[in-house]
Amino acid sequence: MTRSPDPIETARAQWQRIHPELDTSTLDVVGRVLRAAAVLRQRLDATLLDEGVNRSEFDLLCALRRNAEPVTPGRLNSLMLASGAATTKRIQQLAERGLLERVPDEHDRRSARVGLTEQGRRLIDRAFARNLEAERGVLSPLGNRQRTAIARGLAELLRSLEGTSGSALTGR
């Protein structure tokens, strides 16, 4: 029983013919992570849009919901992997839609605290649950063995990557 090749296997085989001297083995991990992320997004974002948020807004609202509420824009910024400008813009839009509020910080007037409104909380709780549902859907063809293999491996990768140089991304 020969398994059908996945796109990365195919790509590596093609490169092998053109540049046999190159070691393309890193694509097994890197190529697949990037590809899988793209495909997963494509599949999962439909559900979010249906709830009225795109992936970035969803991530931001989730971060807000998970963390002890009044969070500074700067912290949101480091939790998400985006530019400061993007975070500012998203906060503004979500505030206009009444999903979150900015409360000026007493002690440091450069900053402000951002918190979910009641409406925002309700929306994200619903969207998060539906998103989990959708995730179960896409992962269902994957065996438990494979799942834990991926989970463990990527956890290790993330720890090694986020330790080095990247913006301080300690979950708290």
Place this chain on the structure above:
Amino acid sequence: MTRSPDPIETARAQWQRIHPELDTSTLDVVGRVLRAAAVLRQRLDATLLDEGVNRSEFDLLCALRRNAEPVTPGRLNSLMLASGAATTKRIQQLAERGLLERVPDEHDRRSARVGLTEQGRRLIDRAFARNLEAERGVLSPLGNRQRTAIARGLAELLRSLEGTSGSALTGR
């Protein structure tokens, strides 16, 4: 020796406190894939920019290099995970920069064949090699065990995902 938690572990623990009834286990895979992709991009794109291409342009040129040369825009479009409009725009820009050429198709004048120029070929060969180098760099802290675990697991995931419903993405 307790391992430091990775960001997804942290997130799950936080959700657990807020919504103990939800099964967030899918985040172990989905959350990590998305997160890892974001971090990997951040780390690797610097090298590409240094070669004068962004990730999308790089992917497009790679696809062109790997496949038997005269490729239709439509095929490029399905190889990459993007909208038709995006592909059109990228082809135009890369053509203006002299990295690829559009040759009208004899048999079907709706379409055209896209092929690398000599300059494009040189650029992508250099960029691809340097990108591999950079990938080796980011993966170096990861043990071989973990690598193959991730690779095998994600290959399985990709096969299961790209089979269903997604645009026809057979590597050839």
Place this chain on the structure above:
DNA sequence: CACAGTTATTTCACTAGTGAAATGAGAGTG
């Protein structure tokens, strides 16, 4: 307490990507 330095956030001008409509060409049918 002025003032140089640093930090948090926002604004700005610009680029990349999107969905939907438009264009232009093949294909099937009476």
Place this chain on the structure above:
DNA sequence: CACTCTCATTTCACTAGTGAAATAACTGTG
């Protein structure tokens, strides 16, 4: 061979995200 259907690609108007400059506030230090 007109005419409708479908298909490949492009154009258009718009949204999201970016890096760099601007703004505004805090923090020593002399």
